Amino acid sequence: MALDALRRRSATRHGTTRVVRGSRFRIGAIVRTAFILLYLGFLLLPMYWAAVTSIKPQEDLLRDPPVWWPENPTGIHFTTALNSFNGWKGLENSLIIASVTTVIAVIIGTAAAYSMARFNTGGKHLAFWFLSQRMLLPIAVILPVFLLYSRYADAWFGFTLVDTKTGLILLYTVFALPFTVWMMYAYFRQMPVELEEAALVDGCSRLQALAKIAWPLAAPGLVSAAAFAFIFSWTEFLFAQVLARDSAVTLPVALAGVVTGFQGNQYGEASALTMVSLVPALFLGILVQRHLVRGLTLGAVQG
Amino acid sequence: MDRNIRWLLIAPSVVLIVVLTIFPLGFAIWTSFVQFDFSIGNDHPWVGLDNFRTNWEDPVWRHSLWVTALLATTSVAVELAIGLLLALAMVRPFKGRRVLMVLFVIPLFMSPVIVGGFFDLFLRRPFGPANWLLSGLLGHDVAIDFTIDSPWTYISLILADAWQWTPFMFVILLAGLTAIPDTLYEAADLDGAKPRQSFFFVTLPLLTPIVMIAVTFRFIDAAKLFDIIYSLTRGGPGTATYTTSYYLYQQGFELFHLGQGTAGAFMFMIMLTVVAFWLVRRMLKPLEA
Numbered sequence: 001m002a003l004d005a006l007r008r009r010s011a012t013r014h015g016t017t018r019v020v021r022g023s024r025f026r027i028g029a030i031v032r033t034a035f036i037l038l039y040l041g042f043l044l045l046p047m048y049w050a051a052v053t054s055i056k057p058q059e060d061l062l063r064d065p066p067v068w069w070p071e072n073p074t075g076i077h078f079t080t081a082l083n084s085f086n087g088w089k090g091l092e093n094s095l096i097i098a099s100v101t102t103v104i105a106v107i108i109g110t111a112a113a114y115s116m117a118r119f120n121t122g123g124k125h126l127a128f129w130f131l132s133q134r135m136l137l138p139i140a141v142i143l144p145v146f147l148l149y150s151r152y153a154d155a156w157f158g159f160t161l162v163d164t165k166t167g168l169i170l171l172y173t174v175f176a177l178p179f180t181v182w183m184m185y186a187y188f189r190q191m192p193v194e195l196e197e198a199a200l201v202d203g204c205s206r207l208q209a210l211a212k213i214a215w216p217l218a219a220p221g222l223v224s225a226a227a228f229a230f231i232f233s234w235t236e237f238l239f240a241q242v243l244a245r246d247s248a249v250t251l252p253v254a255l256a257g258v259v260t261g262f263q264g265n266q267y268g269e270a271s272a273l274t275m276v277s278l279v280p281a282l283f284l285g286i287l288v289q290r291h292l293v294r295g296l297t298l299g300a301v302q303g
Numbered sequence: 304m305d306r307n308i309r310w311l312l313i314a315p316s317v318v319l320i321v322v323l324t325i326f327p328l329g330f331a332i333w334t335s336f337v338q339f340d341f342s343i344g345n346d347h348p349w350v351g352l353d354n355f356r357t358n359w360e361d362p363v364w365r366h367s368l369w370v371t372a373l374l375a376t377t378s379v380a381v382e383l384a385i386g387l388l389l390a391l392a393m394v395r396p397f398k399g400r401r402v403l404m405v406l407f408v409i410p411l412f413m414s415p416v417i418v419g420g421f422f423d424l425f426l427r428r429p430f431g432p433a434n435w436l437l438s439g440l441l442g443h444d445v446a447i448d449f450t451i452d453s454p455w456t457y458i459s460l461i462l463a464d465a466w467q468w469t470p471f472m473f474v475i476l477l478a479g480l481t482a483i484p485d486t487l488y489e490a491a492d493l494d495g496a497k498p499r500q501s502f503f504f505v506t507l508p509l510l511t512p513i514v515m516i517a518v519t520f521r522f523i524d525a526a527k528l529f530d531i532i533y534s535l536t537r538g539g540p541g542t543a544t545y546t547t548s549y550y551l552y553q554q555g556f557e558l559f560h561l562g563q564g565t566a567g568a569f570m571f572m573i574m575l576t577v578v579a580f581w582l583v584r585r586m587l588k589p590l591e592a
Contacts, residue, residue, distance in 0.1 A: 032392040036403065039389055043406065046421040046466065049432060053424060066432040108315040115312035122313070133320060135523055135579055139548045140568035141324055143555045144331035147339075174323045177316055206308050235414035237530045238548075242556055252414045259420050259534050267424060274417050285412035286405055293478040296411075296471060300516050301478055 054078070054271035061267050077268035081258065082276070085269055090254035091276065097165050097250060098233035101172040105229045106222060108173075109180030114210055116181075117188035118196075127185065131298065134178040138238050145171065146242055165248050171239050176229040182298040183228070183291075187221035188214065224291035227284040234281050251277045331565040339562035354566035363542045364567065367550040368574075374457065374546060375525040378464040379518060385465065386472025386517075393473075394480045408474060410467045419534030422463040426450060456536050456544050463531050468524075472517050479513035480506070512586075519582040526575055547571045 053061065055073040081087045112130075115121040122129075149161040161167035195217070196209045204212065215222065240250040249257075255277065258270040293301050335354050337347040358364045389407070393400065410418065426433045426449035437445040449459045483506065491501040529548040532538060538545045538553070545553070551571065555564030 035388060035392050039385070040403070040406070042466065043410070045432075046425045047409075049425050050421050062430045064430055064435075066430060066435050068432075108319070111312040112316040115309045119309035121309045126313075126317075130316075130320075133324065135576070136324060137527060137548075137568065137572045137575060139527070139529065139551045139555075140331070140565075140572045141327060143551070143561060143565045143568055144327035144334060145323065146556070147334065147561060148327055148330060170319070170323060174320050177320060181316060210312075231412050235412070235417075237414055237416045237533070238552070241533075242552075252416045255414075255420065256416050256534060259416075259423065270420060271424065274420060277417065278413065281412040281414075282409060285408060289405065289408065292408060292411075293474050297475060297516055297520060301475055301513055 050271045050274055053267055054275050056268060058268065077272035078276070081269040081272040085258050085266075085273065086249050086254040087273055087276070090249050090251040090273075093165060093244070093248055094234055094251040094277070095280075097168050097172065097248075098230045100165075100169050101176055101233040102226050102229040104169070105173045105176040105180045106226045109177050109225070110184045110215065110218070110222065111210075112177075113181045113184035114188055114214060117185055118193070127182075130178050130181045133174075134298065136175075138175075141171075142239055142242050149243060161243075163244050163246055163248050165244075167243055168240060168248060168250070171243070172233045172236060175236075176232050179295065179298050180225045180229055183225045183295060184218065184221055186294070187218050191217055220291070224288040224295055227288040228295045231281050231284055234277075331569070334562055335566035335569055337562060339565070341559035341561065350562070354563045355570060357563050358567040358570060363545060364547075364550060366542065367545040367547045368571075370457075370544060371526055371528065371546045371548075374460060374464070374528060375522060377457075378461050378468070378525050379522050381461060381465045382469045382472045382521065383514070383518060385469045387476055387514075389469070389473045390476040390480055393477060408470045411470050411474075413467065415467060415530035416534045418463050418467045419531040422459060422466070422531075423450060423535050426459055450536055451540055453540065453543055456540065460528075460531060460535060460544060463535055464525065464528065467531075468521060471521060475513060475517040476510065479510050483509050515582075515586040515588075519579075519586045522582060523575070523579050526578070 052067075052069060054077055055075065056067060056070045057072055057074045057076075060067040060070045082091070116127055146162075149167055153159065153161040153167075159166070161170070191214070196213050199209045199213050200206070235252065236250075237252040237256065240248075240253045241256065244250060244253060251273070255270065255273050258266050258273055288295065336349060336351065338350050338353075339347055393403070423431075425431050428434055428446060428448050431449075433449060434445050434447060437447070447455055449455045487505050487509075488501055491505050496504065527548050528546045529552065532544060532546055532549045536544045538549050542550075547567075548571075551564050551567050554560045554567060
């Protein structure tokens with residue numbers, strides 16, 4: 001009896017199932033490829049449409065049936081968007097704001113993470129407090145921050161924060177800190193302490209050990225934390241829309257202005273500005289691909 | 304020395320967060336109990352719970368809560384379903400997989416305003432190609448006002464959100480799938496399990512904790528939906544697609560009812576925290592077990 005069962009099992013394993021499975025694999029592969037292609041279409045169509053819109057001459061924009069490739073591609077929308085729709089200003093501001101935010105968030109975030117990882121500062125509670133900041137509701141923060149910035153900042157601190165790059169940088173740093181701290185916290189905890197201890201024995205101070213040993217070793221983690229901070233500041237919209245309407249205008253705000261401030265059709269300009277703003281984020285995105293999962297889940301899932 | 308330096312290292316982050324979030328939120332508690340309205344004047348008389356009541360009695364506010372819940376759950380469900388299927392399709396190596404991986408994650412690095420703009424451009428009648436494509440596919444004329452007619456507005460928003468965030472589910476679930484050891488599948492195979500059985504008895508149970516993490520993160524973000532609304536429907540038609548964040552933005556920064564806005568933000572934050580807390584507890588449960 002038992003032998004029968006075993007033989008049947010081994011027969012199905014070596015004989016029939018393999019054949020059945022072979023054909024099933026082929027069907028599976030077809031379904032799989034079809035699904036991937038379908039998704040790829042869904043992904044690429046809107047992107048392609050925006051890209052081709054940015055180089056269409058004005059008369060092709062509103063044509064029906066739609067024009068999938070213009071006969072006379074033009075770069076006019078790029079120059080118009082950059083020159084007369086706050087394009088250059090937005091680009092410059094976004095670059096400055098995102099870069100400074102990234103530098104500050106990475107430096108002070110890494111310091112905090114190092115302190116938590118090596119000295120267990122604040123224990124679990126502080127770590128989770130940082131994490132809970134990730135749950136903050138932006139609209140709940142921006143309402144009072146707007147009031148403080150616009151009504152009281154001048155009187156209390158003696159400098160203007162509304163519609164300034166400083167104001168946005170401060171706010172962005174706060175929102176970039178939780179994931180900078182958590183990513184680096186996870187990173188430092190995985191790193192062996194022996195090297196730093198050796199440096200301490202050799203007469204380094206703690207700060208030297210941090211600067212000369214821990215930071216260089218954590219470089220890959222630093223790069224992806226920095227990239228995430230940059231991408232966040234580069235793409236953020238709500239805070240910038242509220243706080244920076246003119247002299248500190250960022251690229252997403254400039255873009256929203258073109259999209260929604262209808263004066264005839266500005267689809268070409270809007271698409272051109274979109275294309276411009278995509279470039280740095282995509283470049284950084286590809287750079288951090290290996291750390292993507294860890295970054296998205298604040299280290300909860302190891303990618 | 305070490306005793307001091309540990310606090311020195313952590314101080315800047317903590318101080319910055321406290322100054323820019325805890326302090327404003329404390330200030331906001333006061334704001335939500337007084338009359339704070341740029342359109343009325345500079346006095347701030349105490350009004351008790353009036354600000355909260357005004358929100359609660361506003362049908363637009365209540366509707367916005369429904370819209371937020373509806374859009375958040377539907378988008379997350381759609382993203383989970385497509386993301387899981389895509390992760391299953393992509394889990395085995397094949398030619399061109401690396402290029403596809405790069406393409407698939409691109410939307411994660413875009414500003415949501417841009418994504419809304421993409422879909423506005425793509426769906427807008429008559430010159431967006433969506434209706435033209437649908438007409439061709441279905442063989443008869445289709446003329447849908449995706450950004451004007453209900454329920455198409457909701458569908459457009461879900462499409463745009465899914466376009467941007469399905470990759471989020473996808474990369475996390477893919478990491479989860481890759482982490483399942485092959486030996487488990489071999490063991491199941493030895494025991495004569497069919498592919499479908501090994502999916503339901505090996506893959507799914509092992510993937511559940513990661514699904515919970517992904518859903519928690521995504522839901523908390525989806526409930527804050529603002530940017531795509533701003534660039535795709537602007538809350539319209541009328542106030543039909545106001546999410547709560549968009550409603551509060553309107554109250555605070557278009558109508559300047561800042562007292563009412565902050566009161567509403569508190570109410571929404573409490574609701575969101577309850578849901579988030581429940582989700583996080585569920586998320587951590589399988590991790591502890």
